[in-house]
Amino acid sequence: MRNQGLGSWPERRRRMSPHKPAIWFEGTTTTHGEFALAVRRAASVLHDLGVQRGDRVAWLGANHPVGLELLYACGQLGAVWVPVNARLTPPEAQYVLAHSGASLVVHGREHGTTADVLRDQLPAVGTWIAAEPPLEGGADSLDWATLAAAAEPVLRDEPVTHDDVCLVMYTSGTTGKPKGAVLTHGNTTWACLNQVLSLEGGPDERTLGLAPLFHVGGLNGTVNPTLLRGGCVVLVRGFDPAGTLQVISEQRVTSFFAVPTMLDALARQPGFATLDLSALRTVAAAGAPLPLPLLRTWLDRGITVQQAYGMTETAPAGTMLDSADAVAKAGSAGTPQFFVDVRVVRPDGTECAPGEIGEVVLSGPNVMQGYWDAPEATAAVLVDGWYHSGDAGSVDEDGHLTIRDRYKDMIISGGENVYPAEVESAMLELPEVQEVAVIGVPDPHWGEVGLAVVVPAPGTEPDADALRAALRERLAGFKVPQEVRFVDQLPRTATGKIRKPDLRQTYSSRSDA
Numbered sequence: 001m002r003n004q005g006l007g008s009w010p011e012r013r014r015r016m017s018p019h020k021p022a023i024w025f026e027g028t029t030t031t032h033g034e035f036a037l038a039v040r041r042a043a044s045v046l047h048d049l050g051v052q053r054g055d056r057v058a059w060l061g062a063n064h065p066v067g068l069e070l071l072y073a074c075g076q077l078g079a080v081w082v083p084v085n086a087r088l089t090p091p092e093a094q095y096v097l098a099h100s101g102a103s104l105v106v107h108g109r110e111h112g113t114t115a116d117v118l119r120d121q122l123p124a125v126g127t128w129i130a131a132e133p134p135l136e137g138g139a140d141s142l143d144w145a146t147l148a149a150a151a152e153p154v155l156r157d158e159p160v161t162h163d164d165v166c167l168v169m170y171t172s173g174t175t176g177k178p179k180g181a182v183l184t185h186g187n188t189t190w191a192c193l194n195q196v197l198s199l200e201g202g203p204d205e206r207t208l209g210l211a212p213l214f215h216v217g218g219l220n221g222t223v224n225p226t227l228l229r230g231g232c233v234v235l236v237r238g239f240d241p242a243g244t245l246q247v248i249s250e251q252r253v254t255s256f257f258a259v260p261t262m263l264d265a266l267a268r269q270p271g272f273a274t275l276d277l278s279a280l281r282t283v284a285a286a287g288a289p290l291p292l293p294l295l296r297t298w299l300d301r302g303i304t305v306q307q308a309y310g311m312t313e314t315a316p317a318g319t320m321l322d323s324a325d326a327v328a329k330a331g332s333a334g335t336p337q338f339f340v341d342v343r344v345v346r347p348d349g350t351e352c353a354p355g356e357i358g359e360v361v362l363s364g365p366n367v368m369q370g371y372w373d374a375p376e377a378t379a380a381v382l383v384d385g386w387y388h389s390g391d392a393g394s395v396d397e398d399g400h401l402t403i404r405d406r407y408k409d410m411i412i413s414g415g416e417n418v419y420p421a422e423v424e425s426a427m428l429e430l431p432e433v434q435e436v437a438v439i440g441v442p443d444p445h446w447g448e449v450g451l452a453v454v455v456p457a458p459g460t461e462p463d464a465d466a467l468r469a470a471l472r473e474r475l476a477g478f479k480v481p482q483e484v485r486f487v488d489q490l491p492r493t494a495t496g497k498i499r500k501p502d503l504r505q506t507y508s509s510r511s512d513a
Helices: 006-016 032-048 065-077 090-100 109-118 144-150 185-198 216-228 241-250 260-267 292-299 375-381 420-427 464-472 500-507
Strands: 021-025 028-031 056-060 080-084 104-107 127-130 165-170 180-184 206-209 232-235 255-258 282-285 304-309 341-345 358-363 386-395 401-406 411-413 416-418 433-443 447-456 483-486
Touching: 006 032, 006 065, 006 185, 006 216, 021 032, 021 065, 028 032, 032 065, 032 144, 056 065, 056 090, 065 080, 065 104, 065 165, 065 216, 065 232, 080 090, 090 109, 090 165, 090 180, 104 109, 109 127, 127 144, 165 185, 180 185, 185 216, 206 216, 206 241, 216 232, 216 255, 216 282, 241 260, 255 260, 260 282, 260 292, 292 304, 341 386, 375 386, 401 420, 411 433, 411 447, 416 420, 420 433, 420 447, 420 464, 433 500, 447 500, 464 483
Parallel strands: 021 232, 056 080, 056 104, 080 165, 104 127, 206 232, 206 255, 255 282, 282 304, 447 483
Antiparallel strands: 021 028, 165 180, 341 358, 358 386, 386 401, 411 416, 433 447
């Protein structure tokens, strides 16, 4: 084949294992052979609608097989797939679609009204297609099923190389406007190979497609690597804790990727301790620090949790904690994945000593090409072949990386560095705390002090003084937050990350103290 990118993967699987299951979705199983034909039809639809090499094709929807068909179809045409965060408001989605220059948008059933709102505001988008009949609105969108049924399953073998752009994935946008990480076919391929080499599994893998496909961990954490090696993706639209547990059990899921908030919600389900999860071998956790109590909850069920560290810009390969070290190195993000190099450096670029905290930088064939239409932002993070993460971390004598926090989240109180992630982990050990975010707020004496925003555990009585007293038994005094505020929920991005800038804006003046 002339195509060496993702577009060739379904064809290669079709000739190797056409009858094996590739995707299970809401009771329907699609084999690898059938998926390859669906991708061919999708490529024909896009081609007939005028999509050419380099054009951006956007997917705006919950997890659905059509989203994956589009990704691989774009790969066959040399077009660029742009997954849009399905939880964005219309103005936020408008920014991503306009910034990426998308010319065609396929939307899910939940986004008919969004399509109606944006249709006139985005004249550059020439075609809107509904993947399914919309729940509301979307009457002017074309019907994907009708288009695909009429399309010929012709293989369009464009000469796509690993240097060609595969997709543009926008970051969470926790600070300012989201940036579009440009990932080539090579970036994505190498990232998936890193996952295949790091995660336990094989051609009989049944991975749960739980995290959103617009999240790089959801896409390249387990879904694409599983399709690469001929396994089956058990795809679910979104995250419903009770329903997800049932799917894991009934579909004999062997692995999945999730952020810690998802793992916590699953573990809190009444049936978690007794439900048959015997097929589940491994869970990959990333996106935020994994609290030790939560880790122990999953380990107690006999399930290995492999903590990982990566980001959109690395597609997301970075480090992975080997299952054999899951207990001994609990709290660590592991060692660099096979085709990744990771260093922890001082501000002058020199290597930190073991245990010394510095900035985590990464290099490898999985690191993005840059940010879409943002040369200054690209130059700020890609320096001499290394991606500068902005994360504070340290390595131990064995080379295991521990992420301390984001540098921008670090609190400097009276000249002491306080890492909120460490304080949050200690607070989550307390039974009265369900969720917590620690931020720095201005203080006339210390310059900055810690403030903990806590979601209390159900059935407990919020008591700030008692929490602070319990923390003093676990942490040095300067690390204990000076204030504790109780809330019903924490603000989060669509991928589960806490929006600390929102909390800083809310509590920076502390006028209601």
